[in-house]
Amino acid sequence: MAGGAAFGLDSGIWYLDQTKLQQAADAAAYAAGLEKRAGGTPEVMLASARAAAAANGFKASLGDVSLNAPPTSGTHQNDKAAEVILTRREPRYFSQLFDDSVITLRSRAVAHFENASNACVLALDTSANQAAYFSGNSTATFIGCNVMTNSLSASSIYSQGSTRVTAPCLMTTGGVSLGALVTQTVCESAMVGLPPVADPFRNVPEPTIPGACQNSNGATLQPGRYCGGLSINKNVNFNPGVYIIDGGTFRVNGNSTLNGSGVIFYLANNATLAFNGNTVMNLSPPTSGTYSGMLFFGSRSNATTTSITVNGNAASTMTGAIYFPKQPVSYLGNFQGANGCTQLVARTVSWSGNTTLKVNCAGFGMGALAVGGVVKLVE
Numbered sequence: 001m002a003g004g005a006a007f008g009l010d011s012g013i014w015y016l017d018q019t020k021l022q023q024a025a026d027a028a029a030y031a032a033g034l035e036k037r038a039g040g041t042p043e044v045m046l047a048s049a050r051a052a053a054a055a056n057g058f059k060a061s062l063g064d065v066s067l068n069a070p071p072t073s074g075t076h077q078n079d080k081a082a083e084v085i086l087t088r089r090e091p092r093y094f095s096q097l098f099d100d101s102v103i104t105l106r107s108r109a110v111a112h113f114e115n116a117s118n119a120c121v122l123a124l125d126t127s128a129n130q131a132a133y134f135s136g137n138s139t140a141t142f143i144g145c146n147v148m149t150n151s152l153s154a155s156s157i158y159s160q161g162s163t164r165v166t167a168p169c170l171m172t173t174g175g176v177s178l179g180a181l182v183t184q185t186v187c188e189s190a191m192v193g194l195p196p197v198a199d200p201f202r203n204v205p206e207p208t209i210p211g212a213c214q215n216s217n218g219a220t221l222q223p224g225r226y227c228g229g230l231s232i233n234k235n236v237n238f239n240p241g242v243y244i245i246d247g248g249t250f251r252v253n254g255n256s257t258l259n260g261s262g263v264i265f266y267l268a269n270n271a272t273l274a275f276n277g278n279t280v281m282n283l284s285p286p287t288s289g290t291y292s293g294m295l296f297f298g299s300r301s302n303a304t305t306t307s308i309t310v311n312g313n314a315a316s317t318m319t320g321a322i323y324f325p326k327q328p329v330s331y332l333g334n335f336q337g338a339n340g341c342t343q344l345v346a347r348t349v350s351w352s353g354n355t356t357l358k359v360n361c362a363g364f365g366m367g368a369l370a371v372g373g374v375v376k377l378v379e
Contacts, residue, residue, distance in 0.1 A: 017090060018105050024056040025086045025107040026377055028065060032082035033111030033375040036069055039198025045069060049084050063088035063105075071110050074379045081112040081378070110379035117169065118368040120145035120357040122345045124199055124325055126173070127151055130158040134165050134180065136352035142167040143340065144359035148371045149173065150196040157190065163352070171371060197371045201323050201345060205290065206299055207242050207266045223263075229271065232256050238263045238283070242291065245271040254278035264291045267308075267324075268299040275311040277333055284338065285320035286365060293343075293366035295320030302326050304347060318342060319364050337361075343369055 031052035032045040040048070046067045053065055064087050070076075071083035090103040120142050123131035131151035134140060140163070148171040149156040156174035159165055163180045169187035170176060176190040184190070213227035219234070223241025229248020238260030247269040252258060254276040261284045267273070273296075275281070285295045295318060298308065307328045312318060312335035319337035322329065322344045329346035333353045336342050340358035343366060359368060 017088065018107065020057055021086055021088050021105050021107040022109070024053045024058040025084055025109040027056045028053040028058075028086065029082060029084040029109035029111040030375060030377060032067060032069065032084055033113055034195070036080070036082045036111075037113045037198065037375055038196050039202055042067060042069060045082060049082075053084075053086060058086060058088070071379075074110055076110050076112050076378050078112075080114070081110055083108065083110045083379075108379070109377060111375055112378045113375040117171075117371055118145045118359050119148040119171070119197075119371045120343055120359065120369070121147045121349055121351075122197060122200070122369055122371070123149040123151065123156075123347070123349050124345065125149075125151050125347045126196060127153065128348050129153045129155050130177075130350075131172075131174075131348045132157045133348070133350045134159040134163045134352070135161050135350070137162040138352050139164045139354045140166070140351055141356040142358075143356065144168065145357065145369070146171050146371060148194075148197055148369075199325055199345070200367075200369050201294070201297075201321070201325070204294070204297070204323075206268075206297070207244060207291075209244055209246060209268060213246075226250075232258065235259075240286070242266055244268060247271055249274050252276060252279045252281075256280070258283060260284070262286045264294050264297060264320075266297045266299070267302065270302050270306045272306055273308050273310060275309070277311050277313055279312065279316070281312055281316040281318055281335075283318050283320075284364060287363075288365060293321055293361070293364060294323060296322045296324070298324035298327050298346075300325055304328075308346070319361075321345065321366060331355075338364065341366060345369065 028049035031048040035045040035048045050065045066085045068083040086107045088105045125131050128151050131149040146169045150173050152174040154175040155177035156172040157176040159178045159180040166183045170190040173196050175192050210225050214224040220237045225244045227246050230250045232252040235257040240262030243265045245267045249272050251274040257280045259282045304326050308324050309330045312333040316335040317338050319341050324346040328348040330350040336355040340356050341361035341364050
């Protein structure tokens with residue numbers, strides 16, 4: 001009778017501790033899910049999970065916190081979910097007189113986020129004023145996709161002059177300052193104070209730079225490394241593949257025509273772009289593989305002070321993603337991708353051209369740029 005009473009009393013204590021442990025696991029998984037949505041590394045997610053667990057009474061000295069992202073079990077084993085498992089070593093109080101084996105409690109929770117919408121333009125800088133800047137006598141129309149900025153600035157999205165911007169929604173972590181005509185076809189007003197969006201291309205590896213340098217002469221160029229820049233003064237065809245501009249400037253002078261499908265231009269060692277406005281460019285990215293849908297890729301090691309200017313005219317089609325995570329990009333000229341399929345992800349974005357961008361571009365190997373989304377506990 002004494003032994004039964006001892007186990008009964010301890011079991012009641014363990015049940016209460018198990019309930020508290022599950023509450024801590026739920027909070028930890030939710031915190032990890034928030035970091036997951038924002039593009040945090042596993043280390044950052046785990047740190048947030050541990051902090052949330054501790055804030056809910058979990059003592060690290062009595063157990064452990066583990067993280068799986070994506071989860072290794074359950075119904076949400078995908079890249080939008082985070083699984084946290086807490087274990088706690090329980091002391092025996094009354095029953096230790098009859099049994100000295102270790103009691104370990106375990107609680108598991110999974111948080112998952114759903115995307116709210118898609119973007120055509122995403123500015124990644126978290127503090128810049130005018131991270132997305134629309135100016136001049138231009139018209140920018142976004143069909144089925146939004147403009148999103150991660151900057152906390154009160155003027156994170158800024159417009160002035162005679163520019164006209166039409167989009168389903170303007171979305172930002174900070175605020176907006178709109179001095180020009182802006183039409184939002186879905187939202188009644190700009191969505192401000194949103195959580196930051198993860199870099200959608202953060203997991204795309206940078207190309208390996210080969211040792212040999214390619215010759216830039218000839219009417220047809222081959223993939224490879226172009227040392228000290230690449231200068232085009234004529235009509236040129238690019239065979240499919242990865243073109244590495246290793247330093248210098250990728251310069252295209254006026255009255256030139258560039259043709260290439262299945263191509264990607266990777267700019268390394270602070271390489272820049274200089275396209276004359278009279279240039280005609282008919283360029284499109286690979287539609288499968290590692291660099292599917294990506295046309296321009298700026299190295300993540302490039303200096304943040306090195307600006308990029310993308311220019312073209314109404315006869316140009318530059319299809320694909322323009323990705324410069326560390327550099328400001330100026331989008332000039334009256335051009336767009338085939339069927340409006342252009343995406344722009346950069347440190348900051350300055351826009352002063354006439355264009356119409358759309359979201360349904362899977363035929364060109366381009367995935368949607370997901371923004372927003374609600375984090376919730378699902379397991």
